[in-house]
Amino acid sequence: MDHDIILKALAHPFRRDVLAWLKEPERHFAEQAHPLEMGVCASQFERRGLAQSSVSAHLATLASADLVNTRRVGQWVFYKRNEETIAAFQVALSDL
Amino acid sequence: MDHDIILKALAHPFRRDVLAWLKEPERHFAEQAHPLEMGVCASQFERRGLAQSSVSAHLATLASADLVNTRRVGQWVFYKRNEETIAAFQVALSDL
DNA sequence: ATCTCAACCGATATATAGATCGGGAAGAGA
């Protein structure tokens, strides 16, 4: 858990939105063809007019901070919140 | 429901095996990455040393006879038995 | 003003599932 990397990852509203959306997948990604238990696949985040390449970069940032778990299934990458890292980071932050 | 096409489709052991395997997906395709409720995807049938192109042709034969339902999700095609056609065909056969 | 860095985009690359094509082999029947 690298605080610096995590804080940089959180330093963008879109990436914070991604984490928020992933709290309630059934609410925000109901139209996904795959069952949501698999996670939410990357293309679902192409919102707010962001280009695919930009979304990909944001998701990579979140993943490298370990704030999300990724699971590749063929051509798709499914994302879930990594509650473990998030909770640990919150604990660490409480000492700020 | 075209009897001729159905009978031709059934006239190969591999294709009959596919229908049999699809009766119990959880037994025969437990290792599939996708949930089995989506169906069984084509590559799962690459068994018995058959090449991908051969499997694809067999599945197309079953599909054109309407013995299986197909659902494409991105790069995958998921297969399920079409119980409706199968039952209707069995009824028709009982008049043979 | 300059430097840096994050963000953005379009274009291109990578990877993979499945479909299709061309050709060869085997069996049935005339």
Add this chain to the structure above:
DNA sequence: TCTCTTCCCGATCTATATATCGGTTGAGAT
């Protein structure tokens, strides 16, 4: 033997999700 059909394979094509690259822009720091 000739023909027709079915099967099989390797090779190639198509489609699509995601990653990466190159270049531009704008904000903040010095």
